[in-house]
Amino acid sequence: MAIIAGLSLGAIFVVCAGGVLFSAVLGRKHIPAVLAIAGAFSAILMALTSAAVLLAHQAFEVGLWILDGFGRFTIHLDPLSSIFLFASGVVYFSISLFVGSFLRNQGDDAHPTLHFSILYFALMAAVVLILVAGDTVLFLISWECMSILCFLLINYDPRGQSDKSAGYIMLAMSEAGFLAVAVAFLLLARSAADLSFASLRSASGSLSPQALWLTFLLGFFGFGVKAGLVPVNFWLPRSYTAAPPVFVPVFAGITLNLGFYGILRLNADLMHAGFGTGLLALITGSVTALVGILYATTDGDMKTMLAHSSIENAGIIVAAVGAFLVFRALDQPVAAALAVSAALYHMANHSVYKTLLFEGAGHVEAATDTRDMDRLGGLARVLPGLSAIFLVGCLAISAVPPFNGFVSEWMTLQALLRSAILASTSVRIVFALCGAALALTAALAVTCFVKVYAMNFLGIRRGTWEPQARTQAMSKFPLAILAVVCLLLGILPTYVLPILSESVEPLAGASVTTALVQPFFTATPQNAQLPAAFLQDFHNLGAQTGKGFVPGRGLVVLLRGLEANPVVFAMSPSYSVVALALLLVVTWFVVTRLTKRRTLARRPLWAGGIPRLLPLMTYTGTGFSNPVRVVFQAIFRPNITEDTRQTVAVHFRTAIHRQREETHVVDRLLLKPIGAAVQWLAAFLAGMHHGRLNAYIAYVLAFLLLVLFFYRGG
Amino acid sequence: MSFWFWHGLRKGVQSTRYPARAENTPGVSPGRPVNTDFSSAEEARRAAAICPTDAIIAHGKSTYINHGKCVHCQLCLRSLPSPMNWEPGYEWTRLPSNRAESLPLPSAFAKSMHIMVVDAGDCGACLRELKQLNNPLYNMHRLGFFLTATPRAADLLLVVGPVSENMRGPLLKTWEAMPTSRKVMAVGACAISGGVFGKSFMCACGVSSVLPVDFEVPGNPPPPLAILHGLLVVAGRKSVGPVQESPKGDTAPWR
Numbered sequence: 001m002a003i004i005a006g007l008s009l010g011a012i013f014v015v016c017a018g019g020v021l022f023s024a025v026l027g028r029k030h031i032p033a034v035l036a037i038a039g040a041f042s043a044i045l046m047a048l049t050s051a052a053v054l055l056a057h058q059a060f061e062v063g064l065w066i067l068d069g070f071g072r073f074t075i076h077l078d079p080l081s082s083i084f085l086f087a088s089g090v091v092y093f094s095i096s097l098f099v100g101s102f103l104r105n106q107g108d109d110a111h112p113t114l115h116f117s118i119l120y121f122a123l124m125a126a127v128v129l130i131l132v133a134g135d136t137v138l139f140l141i142s143w144e145c146m147s148i149l150c151f152l153l154i155n156y157d158p159r160g161q162s163d164k165s166a167g168y169i170m171l172a173m174s175e176a177g178f179l180a181v182a183v184a185f186l187l188l189a190r191s192a193a194d195l196s197f198a199s200l201r202s203a204s205g206s207l208s209p210q211a212l213w214l215t216f217l218l219g220f221f222g223f224g225v226k227a228g229l230v231p232v233n234f235w236l237p238r239s240y241t242a243a244p245p246v247f248v249p250v251f252a253g254i255t256l257n258l259g260f261y262g263i264l265r266l267n268a269d270l271m272h273a274g275f276g277t278g279l280l281a282l283i284t285g286s287v288t289a290l291v292g293i294l295y296a297t298t299d300g301d302m303k304t305m306l307a308h309s310s311i312e313n314a315g316i317i318v319a320a321v322g323a324f325l326v327f328r329a330l331d332q333p334v335a336a337a338l339a340v341s342a343a344l345y346h347m348a349n350h351s352v353y354k355t356l357l358f359e360g361a362g363h364v365e366a367a368t369d370t371r372d373m374d375r376l377g378g379l380a381r382v383l384p385g386l387s388a389i390f391l392v393g394c395l396a397i398s399a400v401p402p403f404n405g406f407v408s409e410w411m412t413l414q415a416l417l418r419s420a421i422l423a424s425t426s427v428r429i430v431f432a433l434c435g436a437a438l439a440l441t442a443a444l445a446v447t448c449f450v451k452v453y454a455m456n457f458l459g460i461r462r463g464t465w466e467p468q469a470r471t472q473a474m475s476k477f478p479l480a481i482l483a484v485v486c487l488l489l490g491i492l493p494t495y496v497l498p499i500l501s502e503s504v505e506p507l508a509g510a511s512v513t514t515a516l517v518q519p520f521f522t523a524t525p526q527n528a529q530l531p532a533a534f535l536q537d538f539h540n541l542g543a544q545t546g547k548g549f550v551p552g553r554g555l556v557v558l559l560r561g562l563e564a565n566p567v568v569f570a571m572s573p574s575y576s577v578v579a580l581a582l583l584l585v586v587t588w589f590v591v592t593r594l595t596k597r598r599t600l601a602r603r604p605l606w607a608g609g610i611p612r613l614l615p616l617m618t619y620t621g622t623g624f625s626n627p628v629r630v631v632f633q634a635i636f637r638p639n640i641t642e643d644t645r646q647t648v649a650v651h652f653r654t655a656i657h658r659q660r661e662e663t664h665v666v667d668r669l670l671l672k673p674i675g676a677a678v679q680w681l682a683a684f685l686a687g688m689h690h691g692r693l694n695a696y697i698a699y700v701l702a703f704l705l706l707v708l709f710f711y712r713g714g
Numbered sequence: 715m716s717f718w719f720w721h722g723l724r725k726g727v728q729s730t731r732y733p734a735r736a737e738n739t740p741g742v743s744p745g746r747p748v749n750t751d752f753s754s755a756e757e758a759r760r761a762a763a764i765c766p767t768d769a770i771i772a773h774g775k776s777t778y779i780n781h782g783k784c785v786h787c788q789l790c791l792r793s794l795p796s797p798m799n800w801e802p803g804y805e806w807t808r809l810p811s812n813r814a815e816s817l818p819l820p821s822a823f824a825k826s827m828h829i830m831v832v833d834a835g836d837c838g839a840c841l842r843e844l845k846q847l848n849n850p851l852y853n854m855h856r857l858g859f860f861l862t863a864t865p866r867a868a869d870l871l872l873v874v875g876p877v878s879e880n881m882r883g884p885l886l887k888t889w890e891a892m893p894t895s896r897k898v899m900a901v902g903a904c905a906i907s908g909g910v911f912g913k914s915f916m917c918a919c920g921v922s923s924v925l926p927v928d929f930e931v932p933g934n935p936p937p938p939l940a941i942l943h944g945l946l947v948v949a950g951r952k953s954v955g956p957v958q959e960s961p962k963g964d965t966a967p968w969r
């Protein structure tokens with residue numbers, strides 16, 4: 001297994017290099033095909049590498065060359081990085097095919113240059129290197145490469161039209177984050193023998209609580225920038241919106257995950273972050289989720305809105321990580337395992353459905369030349385296939401069973417509810433409030449994606465765009481793969497959890513498989529974990545349906561409690577999807593039987609009897625989300641200007657022009673005060689530059705005296 | 715602290731018992747003139763001449779009333795030496811002149827009928843009488859009649875007003891949007907004959923020039939009980955009133 005892992009890991013880099021080579025040799029015309037084939041191939045290799053590690057139940061480690069002063073470069077692939085690598089592999093497979101087919105559809109003039117190909121494959125290699133890095137130096141170098149490549153790809157614009165500021169904001173934030181991360185690792189490395197993760201891990205036990213807090217804060221800031229946490233996420237919606245449509249899925253599905261990987265690697269694996277840090281992560285995550293979904297619900301631009309939704313999902317994941325840290329610090333291994341597996345599950349789910357949605361948004365933009373949801377509409381008739389696949393993505397992200405979002409959000413909320421086992425009342429209150437914020441987030445997410453689907457695909461066409469059904473059947477294939485993955489992750493949690501358990505067990509100290517996936521299929525009557533009476537009860541409920549011909553431990557996710565409360569929670573998406581399908585079939589039969597004798601009459605749309613229903617009169621996304629805007633006005637603080645044009649008298653209005661401006665709450669509360677403070681300081685210091693030569697000479701003299709004063713001894 | 719339930723219990727049921735029992739409270743209906751036989755042809759001509767809406771036609775010594783035009787102005791009752799006969803009551807619903815018979819809605823709708831009201835240029839009087847049906851005294855919900863805002867769910871199209879040119883299209887659209895068991899009821903003299911507006915380039919002179927009307931409720935405005943009678947007729951729980959005699963001897967109501 002180690003040989004397979006090593007070979008395929010090496011092969012990833014070879015294929016990436018080969019992709020660049022073929023792009024250069026075959027010429028511009030064939031670059032989409034090279035991107036698709038080489039990209040998909042190395043994505044498969046990524047999945048293969050991680051699968052080999054996960055199946056072998058042991059980490060894959062290999063030492064590379066020694067760099068003077070930095071120690072040995074090591075590659076270390078443990079179950080935690082394998083989970084991330086596997087998710088990246090699945091997502092990259094779809095993205096590579098999407099990039100190829102999308103660019104092909106765009107026509108010859110939009111074909112990418114060799115430049116794009118190099119950046120694309122280099123980013124792929126950098127992502128893999130971050131995930132497999134076994135020492136600080138390799139990790140930081142590849143992290144820095146990743147940041148710079150992201151910046152270059154955002155600004156990749158062969159026509160040179162786009163605004164470059166978004167890219168620079170992102171680069172500045174990434175670099176600040178990188179510095180913080182570097183300092184965090186150096187703090188950890190102060191007492192370690194060398195810079196490899198293994199020695200950092202063993203040295204972190206001796207750190208003082210203050211040093212642990214400082215390391216946590218620096219790392220949380222640095223990785224939080226990449227993960228899009230409040231308040232350092234202001235770059236995220238801007239750069240997602242500015243990035244080319246072929247590249248946004250990489251952002252949402254791949255590089256966002258690296259932030260979670262960093263947070264987990266640093267705080268859960270390398271050091272045992274304490275109880276307070278966990279609470280901080282939990283609160284930050286919940287606030288991020290709420291702020292993210294509020295702006296997602298009210299934003300009218302499809303890409304920006306999906307970016308805000310990514311922030312929301314990042315918040316949910318980090319909240320689960322925070323809950324995990326608290327549970328682990330308070331010695332609750334089962335609850336900790338539940339929380340961290342919810343975080344990993346949600347991470348995988350988010351990268352799958354968000355990639356799907358961004359790819360769909362790219363196709364919509366290509367077909368209509370607009371992203372404004374107030375101008376789109378009626379796309380279900382123009383692009384029926386894309387509409388169906390996009391609907392799967394919307395259902396999954398709204399946490400509607402039987403799709404994957406439901407399982408992980410449900411597990412996250414259950415993990416927060418497990419705070420009932422904690423002793424401290426104040427901690428329980430914090431958990432309850434964060435759980436309430438996440439529940440509100442989940443509800444708003446449904447509103448948000450009802451809006452996205454309904455406003456883009458249903459109703460009538462509202463804009464002036466002409467529908468161009470340019471997308472070929474082939475180009476929907478990468479999206480369809482992800483839709484299927486959404487469904488599989490949603491209905492087979494009892495097969496996914498044992499895989500996650502591999503990486504959860506070393507972190508949390510308890511197996512999530514034993515805790516959650518009860519062996520209904522494999523249990524014998526003498527099993528200590530499942531008493532006979534308990535088993536009989538659940539047998540009567542149908543929990544053993546399929547025993548014998550369905551592999552695995554069972555199809556029910558169930559957490560057992562104490563005597564008084566034997567079942568803490570239980571669910572089975574696998575059985576429910578069968579039940580739902582049966583209900584659907586039965587309903588269909590009943591309805592068709594009952595309405596057999598009815599005739600169907602089609603009449604024109606009823607629009608209140610007005611002479612002509614103009615597209616602009618129909619319900620818009622802005623109108624749909626207005627209740628949210630009104631309820632949360634305290635957060636949005638809009639700036640509304642109204643300009644009324646009137647003739648004759650006050651009552652005869654010819655036009656009302658209403659303009660509404662919003663500053664993002666983070667910009668308003670964080671960036672503006674900082675900007676104002678810097679400007680004030682600059683204005684204060686500028687007072688020195690009044691142009692009098694004598695004074696300048698006095699400054700020089702004073703500075704000289706100061707220097708002499710400090711170096712008087714030496 | 716509000717004691718509305720106590721007040722309600724103390725007051726008891728105030729709603730009218732109609733249609734189970736006749737409602738005879740003074741003032742529930744303005745009444746209307748009916749065909750009258752005078753002692754001389756001169757008196758009949760004077761009666762016809764005093765009518766401002768030409769609702770009275772003299773034929774020999776007799777006068778005939780076209781209730782589709784009458785506005786209850788009471789000139790023929792108060793300003794004539796020998797007045798017209800005047801009838802109280804409110805069960806006035808009738809068939810349009812171009813129809814020999816109209817079927818009510820199928821029996822499934824008898825206790826549950828949804829009504830779509832279209833104001834086709836109404837002056838407001840008929841609408842105000844219609845609104846009374848929602849108040850506790852008439853309370854049409856006790857009979858299973860409900861107003862609805864969408865034609866998709868409506869069984870009866872109730873039109874008030876003479877159908878102005880701007881409302882012709884919306885009225886037709888509403889009718890087209892209704893399920894096909896629909897009935898159309900014209901309420902008020904304007905909706906029946908154009909009333910005081912008459913025919914003009916902006917006015918269609920009644921609903922029947924736009925849509926096939928099934929039942930008519932004369933009156934200007936008809937009192938609430940007359941409209942309620944109309945609804946009961948559409949629901950098949952009452953029958954249309956006696957056919958008016960017309961001057962030529964045929965029994966169809968004429969305009």
